[in-house]
Amino acid sequence: MAVSKDEIKEALGQMPVLELVDLIKELEDEWGVSAAAPVAVAAAGGDAGASAEEQTEFDVVMTSFGEAKVAVIKAVRAITGLGLKDAKDLVEGAPATIKEGVSKDESEDVKKQLEEAGASVEIK
Structure with missing residues (x-):
């Protein structure tokens, strides 16, 4: 039986933060991926003012x-x-x-x- 996205979100929402951190590390190791945000690369010759967004x-x-x-x-x-x-x-x-x-x-x-x-x- 497949688990829906909503069921996953609900289960994750009930987990303590430290367990979520451990889960993320385990998934990164098992799947060979990283949960780090991708680094945006500015396009050469583009408008510098447009790429400087306020955090x-x-x-x-x-x-x-x-x-x-x-x-x-x-x-x-x-x-x-x-x-x-x-x-x-x-x-x-x-x-x-x-x-x-x-x-x-x-x-x-x-x-x-x-x-x-x-x-x-x-x-x-």
Whole structure:
């Protein structure tokens, strides 16, 4: 029996973030593909102004948890809604993406919260 796209999306939506990351890595290894976004190559001689679009989605990446690991875990739990173990694993796995595809305002807010907790954070 074939599984529909909606059933797959629903099942993936119920999985914790760390399990999704592991699943993606397993699929990349098994199928020999990469989930990385393709790099856009600018056409030679094209209009430079047209290709320079403003970025609208940002990823918040924690590069290290610093000296206050417990405070950073609490902040990650508050930001992501993860359980204690998942948040701890995510923090200890730094560098780690905390939020993906968020607005500039939200990414700045998440960065501020994590930095106040003691983490080193980048917005990409």
